[in-house]
Amino acid sequence: MVLLNSEVGNFIISNGRRYSYFAGNNYLGLAVDARIKAAVIKAVEKYGVNFSASRHTTGTADIHLELENALASFKGKEDAVVFASGFQGNSILLEVLKGSYSTVCIDQSAHASILAAIPSNVAGVIFYDHCDADHLDELLENSGSSDALVITDGIFPLTGEIAPLDRIYPVVRKHHGILVVDDAHATGILGDTGKGTTELFGLCGEERIYQTETMSKALGGYGGFISGSRTLTALIRERSATYQASTALPPPIVAAGIASLRILGDNPDLRHQLLEKSWLLRQAIAEMGYRTTACRTPIIPVIFDAPEKARDLSHFLEENGVIVPYMNYPVRKEMHQVRIAVSVSHTEEQVSQLLELLKKWKTKNENSQNQESIY
Ligand SMILES: Cc1ncc(COP(=O)(O)O)c(C=O)c1O
Known part of the structure; x- marks a missing residue:
């Protein structure tokens, strides 16, 4: 475990040592932004640390409404509702949509928060092959379902892959279902204005798509949100026990x-720079012969067949002053990989150092493999 003794900028201090940090989800560097820190301090001075009540009772403040309006306008929707965490968003949405679906279809590599959100009394739960719209179609056809709720990550947090909504959504429509996209890692990053995967695929205006989102990643803050019609947000406020009975x-x-x-609105170039930087790094890693994924997101996995190599690479990088974690969570399918998370604030020197170390580790491992085969 990496023990933090500092903020999570592009460098961190852990156990008294300074490390270059390619982990976490601070894609736009906003978790440590001086303007945001100043706003936070001002808010604490005015409102204190906690509103000490749920939104439903006496805990709704003017700034909650300001935030929800800002989110709605960012997303181009009528309204938005915020709550304690992105993790809760899937449960809240599936809870309030209860009655409008009887089957849930889930990508087999879906995030833990999606699995945790499946209501216990749902009639059928189906897992379709990862990102495979044809398999989804086949399963829906076989099940005869005409009211399925299909749910997927927008960007998969371990592999950085983007769910092919351009292929998934037509299948959902064909079977009269609804699509829920957990866009935790895509919010603020993908699409012309950062609205996420729905914008990337030109699906923002579609009625049968819902997004669950978080402010804890690219936005650098914390807390989940759902945007949509006033009817949807009213349903959440009126029906969700999680929303009603947890502290604001x-x-x-x-x-x-x-x-x-x-900041996001004033600096659209931030996400373009991030995606460009990530793409160049991903290509360089692939050119070295590492196995990775090919997508324009800031998450770059280095994938192995077994855990030992992945652990060893992560360890080697850490010994040499770079944090890139070995990951074995949070999906059902076992993965053996290290996860490189790019931030727009990473310097060229940091990227060069990482690439240099990846090259060294590869050479070292290829040499030791050759020796193993000689003796
Ligand atoms: C796909 C996905 N959904 C939801 C979450 C939970 O978001 P939060 O950490 O804001 O609760 C995460 C965070 O790791 C995630 O990767």
């Missing part, structure tokens, strides 16, 4: 969300 998002977090949306 605290003032510093609300202020961080408002400030980060402002």
